[in-house]
Amino acid sequence: MSELERLAHLSAAGDGAVPVLRLRGVRKEFRGTAVLDGLDLDVPEHGVVVLIGASGSGKSTLLRCANLLEPIDDGSIHLDGEHITDPRVNPDRVRRRIGMVFQSFNLFPHMSVLDNVTLAPRRVHRRERAEAAERARELLDRVGLAAKADEYPDRLSGGQQQRAAIVRALVNSPRLLLLDEITSALDPELVGEVLDLVRGLREDGMTMLLATHEMGFARQVADTVCFLEGGRILEQGPPGQVLGDPEQPRTRRFLQRII
Ligand code: ADP
Ligand code: MG
Numbered sequence: 001m002s003e004l005e006r007l008a009h010l011s012a013a014g015d016g017a018v019p020v021l022r023l024r025g026v027r028k029e030f031r032g033t034a035v036l037d038g039l040d041l042d043v044p045e046h047g048v049v050v051l052i053g054a055s056g057s058g059k060s061t062l063l064r065c066a067n068l069l070e071p072i073d074d075g076s077i078h079l080d081g082e083h084i085t086d087p088r089v090n091p092d093r094v095r096r097r098i099g100m101v102f103q104s105f106n107l108f109p110h111m112s113v114l115d116n117v118t119l120a121p122r123r124v125h126r127r128e129r130a131e132a133a134e135r136a137r138e139l140l141d142r143v144g145l146a147a148k149a150d151e152y153p154d155r156l157s158g159g160q161q162q163r164a165a166i167v168r169a170l171v172n173s174p175r176l177l178l179l180d181e182i183t184s185a186l187d188p189e190l191v192g193e194v195l196d197l198v199r200g201l202r203e204d205g206m207t208m209l210l211a212t213h214e215m216g217f218a219r220q221v222a223d224t225v226c227f228l229e230g231g232r233i234l235e236q237g238p239p240g241q242v243l244g245d246p247e248q249p250r251t252r253r254f255l256q257r258i259i
Contacts, residue, residue, distance in 0.1 A: 001046070001205045010047055010223060018081040019044045020176050020207045021066060025075035028061055028231075035061045037231035038075065043176065043209050048202050050218040050239070051211040053228030054254060059211035062228070063178045066209065067100050080175060099169030100178040103185050105161040107153040107168075113140065114149040117168040132171060139167045143197055159190030163197055170201075177201065179210035183217075195221075215258060219243050227251045 021043040028036040035058045043049045051059045064070045066077060068084060068091040077085045084094045107116045117136045118129075140146050143163045145156075153161050162182055169177060179198065183191040195217050201208065202221050212218055218225055218239060225242040227235045227250075235248045246252045 001203070003203075005205075010044055017045065019078075020047075020080060021209060022078040023062075023066070023075065024078075026062075026065060026072050026077065027074035028058075028065055028070060029073050034231050036065065036072070039232055041226065041233065043207060044223075045207055046205045047223050048208045048210070048221050049224045049226060050222035051209070051226050051228055052213075052215070052218060052242075052254070057228040058231045059228055060180050063100070063180050063209065063211060066176075067098050067178055068094055096172055097175045098178060099172065099174035099176070101162070101165050101169050101180065101182050103181040105153070105158070105165045105185075107161055107165060109153055112150050112152060113145065113156070113164050116153065117164060117171055119168070135173075136167065136171050139170055140164070143167055157190060158186045159193045162186060162190075162194050166194075166197055166201075175207065177206055177208045177210075179208060179212075181211055181213065183212070183214060213258065215243055215255070227254065229254075 019042040021041070023039055023041040026036050026039045027034060039062065041049070051062065053059055061070060065072050072085055076083055079094060079097060083089070108119070111119070114133065114136055117140065118132045137146065137149060140149050143166065145160060145163055145167070148156055148160060148164070153164070156164065166182070183194050186194065191214070195214070198208070199221060222239045224236055225239045226233045227242060227246070227248070229250055235242055235246060235251045242251065243255065246255065
């Protein structure tokens with residue numbers, strides 16, 4: 001979609017539309033210490049929300065809670081208006097609607113790229129196997145990996161492996177993509193090709209919540225940047241404001257340290 005269409009969608013989302021992801025008062029403790037301390041966050045449809053903050057500020061925990069990989073201790077998480085932290089909800093059914101990509105690519109070394117990316121749908125909906133393979137090949141083609149479909153991961157560069165991991169997250173047509181520091185384990189010369197792919201997904205209107213240390217990238221892709229500290233969002237707003245002219249002295253100090 002065009003930038004204008006995307007912005008129109010986003011401003012409509014501000015007028016009472018249900019966000020794709022909504023966190024309210026989310027609390028997560030590890031051994032009695034709050035890592036997320038009553039956190040509120042909305043990710044509107046087609047929106048790109050970027051989490052920044054020092055190591056240990058809770059970015060990964062937030063993403064893992066959103067995908068129900070960690071139970072929360074208080075508050076609620078809604079996906080498309082459905083209360084997914086309700087204990088009666090089946091987490092597998094929720095995770096099918098969310099794609100997640102981690103810092104380490106997590107591809108299975110003993111499977112071809114194609115088998116890696118079709119793994120989830122193959123296990124989840126057996127009857128749709130052929131469709132999944134077709135969609136996977138189409139997506140691999142789109143990210144420039146068509147020729148690698150039948151290779152094993154160790155024949156791919158780090159950037160290619162991470163692009164394959166992104167394809168795996170996309171193959172179920174998720175409503176939301178969660179990306180956790182997906183360029184941190186890459187050699188610097190391979191970062192660009194992965195970030196280009198994320199920029200393309202943004203242009204397609206994919207709703208994303210991501211954590212990154214790459215402030216230049218955050219500035220380019222974010223609609224909203226959230227600065228996390230002590231398990232709370234200390235400051236949030238458009239990237240130009242939060243990264244360029246932060247209100248909070250602590251955000252300012254963080255940015256001075258990192259840049
Ligand atoms: P970030 O991704 O911003 O670096 P994390 O979410 O990984 O931060 O970690 C936030 C805090 O939670 C850190 O203090 C970390 O040590 C702690 N933490 C994360 N996961 C666990 C866990 N499984 N058990 C205990 N403590 C954890
Ligand atoms: Mg992390």
